[in-house]
Amino acid sequence: MNRSCLASVAVPLKDTGTELVAEAGGVELLRYVHRPDMPVGEGRKPYFHPMRTLDGDVVTCYRPHDHRWHKGLQMTVSHLSGQNFWGGPSYVRERGGYVDLPNVGTMRHEEFDGPGRERLTWVTQGGLRLVDELREFSVHETGDGAWALDFTTAMTNTRGEPLRFGSPTTHGRPMAGYSGLFWRGPRSFTGGRVIAGNGLDGPRTMGRTTTWLAYSGTHDEVDRSSTLLFLAEPGTVWFVRTEPFAAVNPSLAFHTEIVLPPGETLRRRYRVVVAIGAWDRDRLESYVAAHPLGRGDVP
Numbered sequence: 001m002n003r004s005c006l007a008s009v010a011v012p013l014k015d016t017g018t019e020l021v022a023e024a025g026g027v028e029l030l031r032y033v034h035r036p037d038m039p040v041g042e043g044r045k046p047y048f049h050p051m052r053t054l055d056g057d058v059v060t061c062y063r064p065h066d067h068r069w070h071k072g073l074q075m076t077v078s079h080l081s082g083q084n085f086w087g088g089p090s091y092v093r094e095r096g097g098y099v100d101l102p103n104v105g106t107m108r109h110e111e112f113d114g115p116g117r118e119r120l121t122w123v124t125q126g127g128l129r130l131v132d133e134l135r136e137f138s139v140h141e142t143g144d145g146a147w148a149l150d151f152t153t154a155m156t157n158t159r160g161e162p163l164r165f166g167s168p169t170t171h172g173r174p175m176a177g178y179s180g181l182f183w184r185g186p187r188s189f190t191g192g193r194v195i196a197g198n199g200l201d202g203p204r205t206m207g208r209t210t211t212w213l214a215y216s217g218t219h220d221e222v223d224r225s226s227t228l229l230f231l232a233e234p235g236t237v238w239f240v241r242t243e244p245f246a247a248v249n250p251s252l253a254f255h256t257e258i259v260l261p262p263g264e265t266l267r268r269r270y271r272v273v274v275a276i277g278a279w280d281r282d283r284l285e286s287y288v289a290a291h292p293l294g295r296g297d298v299p
Contacts, residue, residue, distance in 0.1 A: 011139040011147065013116050020116070022139040027056050029139060029147055029274070034109040034118065040125065041069075041100075043087025045107035046118075048073040053226050053276050054145060057219045061184045066245065070184040073272065075107070075135065075153055077252065078179045079166035083124050086179075093172035102126075107133070122155075130163060132156045142291070146275035151181065156265045165258040165266070167239075167251060175207055177254030178239040178247075181270055183228065185246030189217025192242050195281050197288070205240045207254060212288050213238050215248050216278040229273035229284060231293045269293060 011029065013020040020032040034046045042063075049072025051060045060072035069087025078086040085105045089098035102125050110119045116138050122131035134154040141147050157163045169177035185192070195201050197210035205213060211234055216227040230248055237254035241247040250270060252258060260266050271293055279287075 009141040009143065011141060013139065015112070024139075024141055024147065025054060027052060027054055029054075030149070032137075034112075036071075038063075038071075040106070041087065041104050042071075043069050043076065043085055043104050043106070045074060045076060045085065046109055046120070047071040048149070051149075051274060053224075053274055054141075054147060055222075055224060055276050057222060057224055057226055057276075058186060059189075059217075059226050059228060059274055061186050061245075064184065064187075064245065067184075070182075070247075073149075073181070073183045075133075075151075075181050076179075077165060078168060079164075079171060079253075080105075080122075080130065081159075081162075081164045083130065085122060091168035091171050091173050091176070105130070128159070130157070130159050132158050142273070144275075144287075145277065146273050146287075148291070149272045149274075150270075151272065152267070152269045154265050154267045155260070157260045157262050160262050162262065163260045165253045165260065167253050169255060170253055170257045176239075177207060177237065177251045178249045179254070180249060180252035180268070182239075182249040183215075183230070183247065183272070185215065185217060185228075185248075186219070187245070188220045189215070189246035190243060192217035192246055193278065194240055194242060195279075195284055196238070201281075203240075203242070205238055207237060207239075209235060209237050211236065211293070212284070213240065213248060213250075214279060214284050215240075215242075215246060217246060218278075224276070225278040227273075227275040227277065227279040227284075229271075229275065229279070229287065231271040231273070231288065231291075233269060233293065 018035040120133040167177040167179040196213040214229040232250035239249040
């Protein structure tokens with residue numbers, strides 16, 4: 001198989017009515033829950049879980065006891081003009097910590113108008129419509145013990161006034177710049193290994209800029225490891241944790257807020273590669289070189 005052609009083996013998405021399911025080789029690779037059932041305070045929005053390797057090992061965590069609003073892999077925003085589309089409490093600079101507020105919004109699924117092409121509406125807890133989102137994603141086998149999820153989002157400001165995308169760090173908490181596409185890894189991945197572009201690795205990746213970052217961890221019960229490789233656009237700043245849990249987020253607004261004027265659209269594109277084994281830097285760099293992210297198909 002030609003490894004330079006990522007899209008050559010597409011995996012179909014089957015809709016159950018509440019979930020999209022992707023299967024390959026007798027293994028369920030992922031479920032995308034687009035009609036979730038959860039408390040309002042956890043931030044109702046679609047999520048990918050479980051996600052599995054081609055060996056069937058689960059590489060996501062769902063509703064962990066420490067952060068009930070963490071659900072696999074999600075598109076989510078922690079601070080949006082005073083609203084919280086992340087879930088849980090909000091960081092408030094003036095009060096020096098996290099506060100439970102009636103500001104936890106919903107990313108509401110509206111429809112699929114094509115395979116993996118979803119329209120969503122972001123609505124505050126008080127019922128105000130802030131964002132119309134067009135989300136597109138697809139799943140591909142890459143033929144080397146890995147598969148890839150391509151994910152694009154186009155978020156349009158429908159509020160009639162500027163929207164400010166931020167994070168706890170833009171609101172005063174150092175090195176807590178999480179906002180945007182967020183992955184929570186399984187418990188056994190705690191203390192895992194991080195390798196990233198620009199020669200970065202380990203804790204040095206927090207708050208740094210690179211176009212790719214990989215997290216490797218070991219599974220319970222089976223004698224296997226897995227690697228998740230995240231690719232993002234140039235200029236991306238990363239939120240990463242290996243302790244007290246595994247988490248990766250190519251942040252929308254780690255250090256600086258993004259101001260989106262009325263009617264304008266914020267676009268981002270990502271790829272998440274799920275691979276069997278603990279890939280080293282040489283293998284990761286070879287994969288990234290063979291499968292560059294590009295910008296061509298961002299909606």
